[in-house]
Amino acid sequence: MLGKLLKYEFKDLGKLFLPLNAIVLAIAVLWAATLAIGIDGSHLGFISTSLMILYVFGIMALFIITAVYLAIRFYKTMYGSQGYLTHTLPAVSSSILNSKVIAALAWLFLALLICLISILILMLGISGFPDASDFNAFQTAFGKAFGTSAFGAACLIIAVMISFCFDMSMMVFASLSIGQLFSSNRIPAAIGAGVVCYVIQQAISSAGFFILGLDMLNDLESDAGITLAATSDFNRYILLASAGVMFLFGVVYYVICFIITKKKLNLE
Amino acid sequence: MSTILECKNLSKAYGGKTALSHVSLSLNGGHIIGLLGPNGSGKTTLIKLINGLLTPSEGSLLVGGHPVGVESKRITSYLPDQSYLNANLKIKEIISYFDDFYNDFDKARAYDMLEKLSIHPEAKLKTMSKGTKEKVQLILVMSRRAKLYILDEPIAGVDPAARDYILNTILSNYEEDATILISTHLISDIENILDEVIFIKDGQIVLNSSVDKIREENGKSVDSLFREVFKC
Numbered sequence: 001m002l003g004k005l006l007k008y009e010f011k012d013l014g015k016l017f018l019p020l021n022a023i024v025l026a027i028a029v030l031w032a033a034t035l036a037i038g039i040d041g042s043h044l045g046f047i048s049t050s051l052m053i054l055y056v057f058g059i060m061a062l063f064i065i066t067a068v069y070l071a072i073r074f075y076k077t078m079y080g081s082q083g084y085l086t087h088t089l090p091a092v093s094s095s096i097l098n099s100k101v102i103a104a105l106a107w108l109f110l111a112l113l114i115c116l117i118s119i120l121i122l123m124l125g126i127s128g129f130p131d132a133s134d135f136n137a138f139q140t141a142f143g144k145a146f147g148t149s150a151f152g153a154a155c156l157i158i159a160v161m162i163s164f165c166f167d168m169s170m171m172v173f174a175s176l177s178i179g180q181l182f183s184s185n186r187i188p189a190a191i192g193a194g195v196v197c198y199v200i201q202q203a204i205s206s207a208g209f210f211i212l213g214l215d216m217l218n219d220l221e222s223d224a225g226i227t228l229a230a231t232s233d234f235n236r237y238i239l240l241a242s243a244g245v246m247f248l249f250g251v252v253y254y255v256i257c258f259i260i261t262k263k264k265l266n267l268e
Numbered sequence: 269m270s271t272i273l274e275c276k277n278l279s280k281a282y283g284g285k286t287a288l289s290h291v292s293l294s295l296n297g298g299h300i301i302g303l304l305g306p307n308g309s310g311k312t313t314l315i316k317l318i319n320g321l322l323t324p325s326e327g328s329l330l331v332g333g334h335p336v337g338v339e340s341k342r343i344t345s346y347l348p349d350q351s352y353l354n355a356n357l358k359i360k361e362i363i364s365y366f367d368d369f370y371n372d373f374d375k376a377r378a379y380d381m382l383e384k385l386s387i388h389p390e391a392k393l394k395t396m397s398k399g400t401k402e403k404v405q406l407i408l409v410m411s412r413r414a415k416l417y418i419l420d421e422p423i424a425g426v427d428p429a430a431r432d433y434i435l436n437t438i439l440s441n442y443e444e445d446a447t448i449l450i451s452t453h454l455i456s457d458i459e460n461i462l463d464e465v466i467f468i469k470d471g472q473i474v475l476n477s478s479v480d481k482i483r484e485e486n487g488k489s490v491d492s493l494f495r496e497v498f499k500c
Contacts (some may be wrong), residue, residue, distance in 0.1 A: 007368075008365065060322075080351070081350055081351060081352050082352060082354060084352035085353065087320060088319050088320070088344070089369050090338045090339075090342040090370070091369075092338055222476060264323060265322065266323070267316060267322060268282065
């Protein structure tokens, strides 16, 4: 049943998100092309500037539209009129919720990926394809910054991105689920719940990072000054800790959503 | 005749207000049952509890011997009292959706009913009138070979001609061993098709009887008895 639910989630969301991502990527490619052929100062300079503005707005729109539409669709299909169909399907609550979570994660991750890819395309447009030695040097420096290989550093960044998407989407879904427990003013209640979740998460993670930071500062002081190895370790730990904290909060929000969907459904 | 629906001491409260109070009910298969009561009497609350859209404050509920969940939803075909489909979809897409999720969905029957009403499967739901949308929803619900059909106000807000179509569709498409629970306050329009009636008032069942028995014992129609019981 999860497969069928996912099929329809991706199909429905793809109608908006696929063209949106494709447009942002196309703008990045066009802008990179104008940069690559060096048109500054020529009559095409205006086009390049216009494309730059379009790209900036495109990236902003990509994230805002993706986040807002995912929230609206979750609310409509879970707690709005379409919830009558969703919750009378012969599917367990966990499958229904998982289909929403997996689809949201996938589309948010794609938006982040498109953003990264577009930045790489623009870098290529500005400085052209790097030769093998430059590329190897970049790989080594990238890995060293996190005290690991380039592949390890990339995995670390991807883990942070996935955790961020999971945490953010689950926070919004949990807030909307808490909001539907109220008999009236559900949207304001959901916004209020979102603010409370955000403040609690920030307070707990700030306290955690403060303690972790102090610990690391002690480690650094014990070394002979701030070495590259020590800062690399610090970078790696910070990324790992961020991914872990965001994932844990995402799990807490998921449990809240699951309990409300399974035990407290309230389609008045 | 096997029991298709059994409620024991079922209650539902919203905030401080009790919408349904200690309802105990047992419905057998193969009947058309009217769930009758004025607005706000608790009809829709009971229906939503049966479909798992609300969680009871107290009591238990079995559909076909199963607690409300995947198994009960597999055998229950539900028509809500409002539009509940994605209006941006084409009719054929909605039919595919039902066909994918409900093993008892009869696609050919759905297309046949659409054709009789000259509703084009390529048309999007949002382009249709309110009445046509309601007919599409009814077609989808009645195209399932379910054991329990629950129709919440299927004839409210439609013209008399459409009412006839809706009632004919219900009568000519339900499975003979299935039970239909129809909620309405428009008694006279559906009285002739009912086998049994349940009167619900202020969240409590005040009468559960066969239509023949009501006529024999009271010497009046269900509509007349309803007006008497629910007199303002």
